[in-house]
Amino acid sequence: MYDCMIKVAINGYGTIGKRVADAVAAQKDMKVIGVSKTRPNAEAFVAKQRGFPLYIADISKKEAFEKAGLKVAGSVEDMCKAADVIVDATPGKIGATNKALYEKLGKKALWQGGEEHELAGFSFNSSCNYKDAIGRQFVRVVSCNTTGLCRIINEIDKEYGVNHVHAIMVRRGSDPGEIKKGPIDAIVLDPVSVPSHHGPDVLSVLPHISITTMAMIVPTTMMHMHAIQMTTKKPVTKERVIELINKHPRLGLIKKTAGLKSTAELKEFAMDLGRQRSDLWENCIFEDSIYANKNELCFFQAIHQEADVVVENVDAIRAMIGGEKDAAKSVAATNAALNFKTIQNNH
Amino acid sequence: MYDCMIKVAINGYGTIGKRVADAVAAQKDMKVIGVSKTRPNAEAFVAKQRGFPLYIADISKKEAFEKAGLKVAGSVEDMCKAADVIVDATPGKIGATNKALYEKLGKKALWQGGEEHELAGFSFNSSCNYKDAIGRQFVRVVSCNTTGLCRIINEIDKEYGVNHVHAIMVRRGSDPGEIKKGPIDAIVLDPVSVPSHHGPDVLSVLPHISITTMAMIVPTTMMHMHAIQMTTKKPVTKERVIELINKHPRLGLIKKTAGLKSTAELKEFAMDLGRQRSDLWENCIFEDSIYANKNELCFFQAIHQEADVVVENVDAIRAMIGGEKDAAKSVAATNAALNFKTIQNNH
Amino acid sequence: MYDCMIKVAINGYGTIGKRVADAVAAQKDMKVIGVSKTRPNAEAFVAKQRGFPLYIADISKKEAFEKAGLKVAGSVEDMCKAADVIVDATPGKIGATNKALYEKLGKKALWQGGEEHELAGFSFNSSCNYKDAIGRQFVRVVSCNTTGLCRIINEIDKEYGVNHVHAIMVRRGSDPGEIKKGPIDAIVLDPVSVPSHHGPDVLSVLPHISITTMAMIVPTTMMHMHAIQMTTKKPVTKERVIELINKHPRLGLIKKTAGLKSTAELKEFAMDLGRQRSDLWENCIFEDSIYANKNELCFFQAIHQEADVVVENVDAIRAMIGGEKDAAKSVAATNAALNFKTIQNNH
Amino acid sequence: MYDCMIKVAINGYGTIGKRVADAVAAQKDMKVIGVSKTRPNAEAFVAKQRGFPLYIADISKKEAFEKAGLKVAGSVEDMCKAADVIVDATPGKIGATNKALYEKLGKKALWQGGEEHELAGFSFNSSCNYKDAIGRQFVRVVSCNTTGLCRIINEIDKEYGVNHVHAIMVRRGSDPGEIKKGPIDAIVLDPVSVPSHHGPDVLSVLPHISITTMAMIVPTTMMHMHAIQMTTKKPVTKERVIELINKHPRLGLIKKTAGLKSTAELKEFAMDLGRQRSDLWENCIFEDSIYANKNELCFFQAIHQEADVVVENVDAIRAMIGGEKDAAKSVAATNAALNFKTIQNNH
Numbered sequence A, B, C, D: 001m002y003d004c005m006i007k008v009a010i011n012g013y014g015t016i017g018k019r020v021a022d023a024v025a026a027q028k029d030m031k032v033i034g035v036s037k038t039r040p041n042a043e044a045f046v047a048k049q050r051g052f053p054l055y056i057a058d059i060s061k062k063e064a065f066e067k068a069g070l071k072v073a074g075s076v077e078d079m080c081k082a083a084d085v086i087v088d089a090t091p092g093k094i095g096a097t098n099k100a101l102y103e104k105l106g107k108k109a110l111w112q113g114g115e116e117h118e119l120a121g122f123s124f125n126s127s128c129n130y131k132d133a134i135g136r137q138f139v140r141v142v143s144c145n146t147t148g149l150c151r152i153i154n155e156i157d158k159e160y161g162v163n164h165v166h167a168i169m170v171r172r173g174s175d176p177g178e179i180k181k182g183p184i185d186a187i188v189l190d191p192v193s194v195p196s197h198h199g200p201d202v203l204s205v206l207p208h209i210s211i212t213t214m215a216m217i218v219p220t221t222m223m224h225m226h227a228i229q230m231t232t233k234k235p236v237t238k239e240r241v242i243e244l245i246n247k248h249p250r251l252g253l254i255k256k257t258a259g260l261k262s263t264a265e266l267k268e269f270a271m272d273l274g275r276q277r278s279d280l281w282e283n284c285i286f287e288d289s290i291y292a293n294k295n296e297l298c299f300f301q302a303i304h305q306e307a308d309v310v311v312e313n314v315d316a317i318r319a320m321i322g323g324e325k326d327a328a329k330s331v332a333a334t335n336a337a338l339n340f341k342t343i344q345n346n347h
C-alpha cells in the first residue's frame, strides 16, 4: 500500500543517483520523494521527465532553475525532512559534509564508495552482510570495484576457502558522459604503490580475506575489467565455479557461445537486450576465462561501474528500514522489480 | 489489419539492421518476417529474444547455430521469398552482390549508404524526395552523414536559397560495439583529398546544391560532428533558423539551457530520456552554435551514425510499397510509432 | 662572442618552456641562464641533464628539490634579475600574475598564447609582424593555432587577397605527456558558440582579415587539424599555392608520395627523421588536400601544438633585443641553428 | 676494421626493422648492408635519409619507387645474398614464408616474436640464454612482452627461486604510428581464455618456470603495462630487489622522486632525455610499486613494445656470428654503442 512505502530521497542526482532513483521508483515498497541537483542542466530535465520533485542544494539558485523551466520543490534540507532514508550520491568526499544534516534531522542515510568506511561505520554488500545492516542509521555501500570483488570472493570462499586473492583492477578513466577526465593515451597507475585501496576496502566487508590488489586506469569509459587469481584451500573445478555463478542472483556468466570478448561488445549486448541505460547490475564473468588448476582459480570479470552498486543501494535501504530481514528475499525483490535476470539467462 | 501489413525482411542484422528491425516492428502497417545473420553470435540471441525468425546466409552453418541454441528458419533466399520488401543492411559493397537475388525473385529492396547510388538508381531522403520513391523497386537510403546534411541543407535552401555549402565532417572512428577499428590516437584525413565523397553524395538527393565537403576520422565511437557554413541568397536570422528547425520533424535543437556541449553528454541525455538504444534519430543542432551574419550561416550538428537513417528506412519502405503517398504523413507515422519527438521537446 | 649573447630566462619549464630552452640554447646569439620549476619532478631532472640552472618559484621548497638531488640556483626573482629577457611559459593566466615582477625589474618579457593580447599589448608572429616587435619590452607570442593560421593566411592574402576565411580547428584534447585531461570518447565543442576565440585572435596579428572560426576538441594527443576554406579576391591555382608554401621557411608540405594521411603517421615520420622531440615547427599542409576552384581555396593543415610557437619565441626574443632588424634573417638563423628545413625537403 | 664487420640485412623495414637498423648501424662490429620495403612510403624516405640501400620484396614495383625518387638497389634475394645475417622483421607469420629463401642461400637469420618458436627452433633472450645461441643458423628473438617477463623473472629466480608467477599484460592496442587498429573505447580480452600465450612463450626461454598469464588490450599506443606477482622459495625484500634491478643492464627503475605514474609521462621523460625515437630499451619497473611481503613479490613494469627487443636483436646477431662468446660483454657493447644507460641513471 502507498502509505507504507519507504520514502526515499536522492541527494545528488548524478551518475549513481539517477540510477538509484529509477531503481527505487521501480520497487513495490519504495518511492522517490525527491532528488537534488546543484545546477540546472540536462539531468535536471530528466528528473522533470520522470516526475521526481527537484530540490536544490543552494536555494539562491532557484531563479536560475525556474528560468530554465524547472520547478524547484525546495531545499535539500526540506527534501531530507520529508524522507525516511536518504541516498547520498553526491561526489566522493562531499557526502561526508552532509552527515551533520542527516544527524540533525535524525534521518537514516546511506553513502557511496567514494566516502570512507568510518563515515558510516558499516560497509555493505547484499550478498555478504545484509543481516548486519538491519536497522542501522548509517550505511556505506562499497564502491563498484569492491562490490564486484566481494560478491565473487565470498562465493568462492564459502565453497573452497580462499587462501589469497591477487586482483588487478583495470579501471575505466571516466564514465561515458564525462568529458573532462582522461587519460587520452596512457595507462596510469592509480596508485603506483601496491596494494591499492581496493584490498583493504574488501576487508571492510570480508575482514578475514587475504588479498593483494593492484589498480590502473586506462582510456575507456565502458567498464572496469578485473583479472583475478585466487588460491584456495580445496581444489577448484571449472564446472562447479560455473554452477556457483549460475546460482547467484548477481553473478553473471558471459557464455562462450555469445562470442563476446570485450567490454564494448558486452555493453552493446546489454543495450540490445533492452536493459535500462544498458546497465549491467551483475558481475560479468567470462566463462571461457575461468581457469581452474588444482588450488588456483583465475578469471576475468567486467564490472559496470555505474550499475552494480545500484541494486545494492536498494537492498541497503530495505535492510536499514528493517521491513525485510532476509537478504535473499530482498535481493529477489530488487531484481524482480527491475526485470533483472543475470545475463546468462539471455543467451 | 494483419493481412495488409507490409512484410519486411532484414538482410544483415547488424548495427543498422537490428535498429531497422525494431523500428519496423513498432510500425502499425509493417512486420518483420525475418532477419539474417552470418554467424551465431550475441546479435543472434537478440533476434531470438525479439522473436524474429532467424535466417542464415550460409545454410551449411545451420548446425553451428542450432548447437548454440538458435533455431534457423531457413536460408536468406527463403526469407526474401516470403517478403514484400527487403532491407539490405549487409556491410558496404556486400549489398551489391545481393541485387541479382532480389531481381530474380522480383522483390523490392532497399540498400544503405555503403552502396553506390548506381546500384539502386535512386537515393532517398524522406524530407527531400519521398514522392520520387513511390512505387520504386530499388532504393538506396543515403548514408548517415548525407542524411544529416540533406535534411538541413534542404530546409535552409527552401527558405533562403543556398549559394554554397562548406561542410566539415568529423567522423567517429568506429561504432561503440566495434573493437577492431581505430584510430586510437590520431586524426585521420579520410580522404586526404578535397572534396570528400559526401559533397557529391548530397547531389544524389539535391542535385542543384553547390557544396564542398572535407572529412576526417577521430578516436571516438559516439557520433559524427558536422561544422557547417552556408552562404545564402537572402540574409539569414538565427531566430528564423530556430523556427525552421523546430517545425521539422527530424531536426533536433540542443537548447542552451541543457548545458550540453559534447557528443558524450548528448548520448547520455538520450539514454536518460529512455530512447531505445539511446538512439538520436534527429539531427542534433546546437542552438548556441547557430551564427547568422548577413548571408552567412554557421552551426554545429551532431549526427548519430547508427540512428538517423533508421527512420528513413521505414519511410522508404512505405514509399516503395506505395500505401502512403504523403511524405509528411509517413514521417509522422514512423515517428509516432517510435514515440519519437525531436529532442527540444524534452528540455 | 660569449659576452654579447642574449641572456634568456625561461620562467615555467613545462611543455613549451623546455622546448624554447633547447631552441634558445641552440642559437649562436643566445644562451639560457636559468629555468624555473614549481615541483621537483621528471622535467627538473631534464633541466639538470641539460645543465640549465634551476630556479624555483617557491623558495621554501628548496629542501624538497635538494633532497631529490636537484641543486637550486635561487628564486625566480633571482633568475629574472640575471636575464636580458624572460620567456614566460607558465600555464595560461598565471603568466599575467608575473607582469608586475618583470616591470619592477625593468626586464623585457614575452608571454605565450594562453595570455590575453592586452597583457603585452602586442601579439607576435615572425612571418607577419616581426618588424613591429623590434625593441618592445613586452610581447605575446600567439597560440599554436593562431600561429598556424596567421602564417598561411598572410601568405595567401599577400598573393591573392583574402575575402573571407572559414576555419575549423579540430584540437587535440591534451598533450601526450598529460594524463588528467580528456575527453576519452567524445567530440567536445569548445566553445559551442561561433565564432571561437581563434578568429578574433588572428585579428590581433592580421587586423584586416575577415574570418569565422569554429573549434572542437577530440580524444587525441598528437596534433591539431585545421580544415580551412578561403575565398579570395583573385582566382587561385593549386600549383601557385604549392610554390608559395615551398618558398616559405615555416610552411611545410606533406607530399602525396609520402603516403601520410594522419597526424600519427606524420609525428612518426618526424620522429624517424630525427627531429628533436619529433617536433614539427612548421605548418603541415597536405598537398593532396589543396583544392583550388576559382576563388575558393580549401586544404587541411596539421599543427603540432607543442612546437610551432617555439621558433616564434626565438625570433621574438631577437626582435625585442633589437640585434636583428630583418625578419627573414632572424627566421633563417633560428631555423639553421635547429637544423630545421621544412619537411618537404625530406621526402 | 671495415672488413670484419658483420654484414646485416633488415628484411622488413617497419616498426621493429627501422629500429634494429639504426641500432646495428651504431655498433662498431656491424653494418647495415640493406633494408627492404614493400611500398614506397614515408619509411622508405627515412631509409634514404639514413643512406641504407633499399631493396624491394616485389621487384615489379621498382618503377613506383623510382618515380617517388627512391633508388632501388635490388630484390630481397639480392640483399640476402650480400648479408652475413638477416634480421627478419616482416609482419607476424610472413617471416615464416621467408625461411626457404634463407635456407636456399645458406644464410643465418633471426626472426621476431610474431613467429612461432618452432620456426627457428630456438628462442632468444640476452639475459637468459645468450650462450645457447652461439653459432646458430636460426634464432627467434621473443616478443616484447616475453622479453620483459624473461629479464625480470630470471633475475628473481636466480636470487630467490620462483615458485609461481601470475602476470597480467595490459597491452597497447596499436603502435603510435598505426591508424587502422583499435579498440577506441573498450577493454578487449586477448585472448579471453587463460592462460594467454605469454606464459608458454616464457617457457621457450625459461622452461622450468611455473607461470600463469592473462592478457588484454586497451586503447593506448604508448607501452604495455605488466602487473606481476611472484611467489618465491625464499623471502623477498624490496631493498634487494632494487639492488638486483640496478645491477642489471636492462632493468630500469622509475624512482619515486621522478613522480612518474603513467606510460605517457614515462615516454615524455625518455623523449626529453634525448633517447632516439624516445625508445625505452629497458624494463621500466616502478620503484614505488615494488611490494615484498614474505614470499610474495608484486610490482608494475612498463614495457616499450617497439624498443625492448631491439637491443636483443643486436646481441642475437653477435651470438649467431660467434665473435663474442660472453653475454655480458655483448650486452655492454650493444648498450654502449647506443649510449644506453638504464633510466635510473638519469634521475
Ligand SMILES: NC(=O)c1ccc[n+]([C@@H]2O[C@H](COP(=O)([O-])OP(=O)(O)OC[C@H]3O[C@@H](n4cnc5c(N)ncnc54)[C@H](O)[C@@H]3O)[C@@H](O)[C@H]2O)c1
Binding pocket: A011, A012, A013, A014, A015, A016, A017, A036, A037, A038, A039, A043, A057, A076, A089, A090, A091, A092, A093, A094, A095, A112, A113, A114, A115, A143, A144, A175, A305, A306, A309
Ligand atoms: N560513477 C561511478 O562509476 C561510481 C561507481 C560507484 C560509486 N560511485 C560513488 O558514488 C558517488 C557519486 O558519484 P557519481 O559518479 O554519481 O558522481 P556524479 O558527479 O555523477 O554525480 C554527483 C551529483 O551530485 C550533485 N552534487 C554535487 N554536490 C552536491 C551537493 N553539495 N549537494 C547535493 N548534490 C550535489 C551533482 O550535481 C551531481 O548531480 C561517489 O561517492 C562515487 O565515488 C561512483
Ligand SMILES: NC(=O)c1ccc[n+]([C@@H]2O[C@H](COP(=O)([O-])OP(=O)(O)OC[C@H]3O[C@@H](n4cnc5c(N)ncnc54)[C@H](O)[C@@H]3O)[C@@H](O)[C@H]2O)c1
Binding pocket: B011, B012, B013, B014, B015, B016, B017, B036, B037, B038, B039, B043, B057, B076, B089, B090, B091, B092, B093, B094, B095, B112, B113, B114, B115, B143, B144, B175, B305, B306, B309
Ligand atoms: N554503422 C553505421 O554507422 C552506418 C550508418 C549508416 C549507414 N551504414 C551502412 O549500413 C550498412 C550496414 O552497416 P552496419 O554498420 O550495420 O554493418 P554491420 O557490420 O554492423 O552489420 C552487417 C550485418 O550483415 C551481416 N552480413 C555480413 N555479410 C552478410 C551476407 N553476405 N549476407 C547476409 N548478412 C551478412 C553481418 O553478420 C552483420 O550482422 C552499410 O552499407 C553501411 O555503410 C552504416
Ligand SMILES: NC(=O)c1ccc[n+]([C@@H]2O[C@H](COP(=O)([O-])OP(=O)(O)OC[C@H]3O[C@@H](n4cnc5c(N)ncnc54)[C@H](O)[C@@H]3O)[C@@H](O)[C@H]2O)c1
Binding pocket: C011, C012, C013, C014, C015, C016, C017, C036, C037, C038, C039, C043, C057, C076, C089, C090, C091, C092, C093, C094, C095, C112, C113, C114, C115, C143, C144, C175, C305, C306, C309
Ligand atoms: N601546450 C600547448 O600545446 C601550448 C601551445 C601553445 C601555447 N601554449 C601556452 O604556453 C603556456 C604554457 O603552457 P604549457 O602547455 O607549456 O604548460 P605546462 O603546464 O606544460 O608548463 C607550465 C610550467 O610552468 C610551471 N609553473 C606553474 N606555475 C608557475 C609559477 N607560478 N611560476 C613559475 N613556473 C610555474 C609548471 O611547473 C610547468 O613546468 C600557456 O600560456 C599555454 O597556453 C601551450
Ligand SMILES: NC(=O)c1ccc[n+]([C@@H]2O[C@H](COP(=O)([O-])OP(=O)(O)OC[C@H]3O[C@@H](n4cnc5c(N)ncnc54)[C@H](O)[C@@H]3O)[C@@H](O)[C@H]2O)c1
Binding pocket: D011, D012, D013, D014, D015, D016, D017, D036, D037, D038, D039, D043, D057, D076, D089, D090, D091, D092, D093, D094, D095, D112, D113, D114, D115, D143, D144, D175, D305, D306, D309
Ligand atoms: N610492433 C611491436 O610492438 C612489436 C614488438 C615486438 C615484436 N614485434 C614483431 O616484429 C615483427 C615485425 O612487426 P612490426 O610491428 O615491425 O611490423 P610492421 O608492420 O611495422 O613492419 C613490417 C615491415 O615489413 C614489411 N613487409 C611486409 N611484408 C613483407 C615481405 N613479404 N617482405 C619484406 N618486407 C615485408 C612492411 O612493409 C613493413 O615495413 C612481427 O613478428 C611482430 O610480431 C613487433
